[in-house]
Amino acid sequence: MIHIKVIFILLVLFLSNTNVIAQNPRAMLNQVQIKINKANNYKADINIKVDLPYITMMPIDTKLYFKQKDKFKIDTKSIAILPKQGFLQLNMLVNDTVNYTAIFQSKETINRIKTSLINLIPNNDTSDVVLAKLWVDATNLVIVKSQVTTKSSGTVKTEYTYGAQLAFGLPDCIKFIVDIKKFKIPKALAADINTSKSKKVEKDKGEITVVLKNYEINKGIADSFFEKVK
DSSP states (O other), rough: HHHHHHHHHHHHHHHHHHHHHHHHHHHHHHHHHHTTTOSEEEEEEEEEEOOTTTTTOOOOEEEEEETTTTEEEEEEEOOOOOOGGHHHHHHHHHSSSSEEEEEEEEEEETTTEEEEEEEEESSSOSSSSSEEEEETTTTOOOOEEEEHHHHEEEEEEEEEEOOOOOGGGGGGEEEEEEEEOOOOGGGGGGHHHHTTTOOOOOOEEEEEEEEEEEEEEEEOGGGGGGOOOO
């Protein structure tokens, strides 16, 4: 009988805690950040596929390196086009409890995953971010979709797919849908873009898909590795 009572009490506490997280958007984002922070550093093999108007690029195979909380590097001699919203900026937004207010908007199902849609609104007009919308997997506490609108780069929508590294909140695939008119293209491609703009292009959106595999997590990466070579 005592064991039954203990199990009942634990169950009530678990459900109460889950309910609090579900109703409190900041509490939910805190749990997302705790999962992300389990990976203090990691590296992974990545494949980048770009589908943007005016640009013809072959897929790139390279390596990505990350170290908490803001060290990020892609080791390639080729030109890599990646929106910053999908990596460092998203981590910053989730973790920033001072400059952004989290507001629960609704519950939505995405690809059979029950999510909570949370809006992050800046507390001052100086922020480059106008609005960030995050769809959080309510069970696994990871972001499955985001939409970040900034003054400088327009709107970037991002979809995340998870697999073997779900426990660390690290995705197997990231798809970016970008606003062509405001998306910042590397200067090295400017000449090709200006030449190609004479052609009529009806698309106003583009996609960048990143596939990640062969993660090595918490094996250690020196800070000096991320320093730029002068």
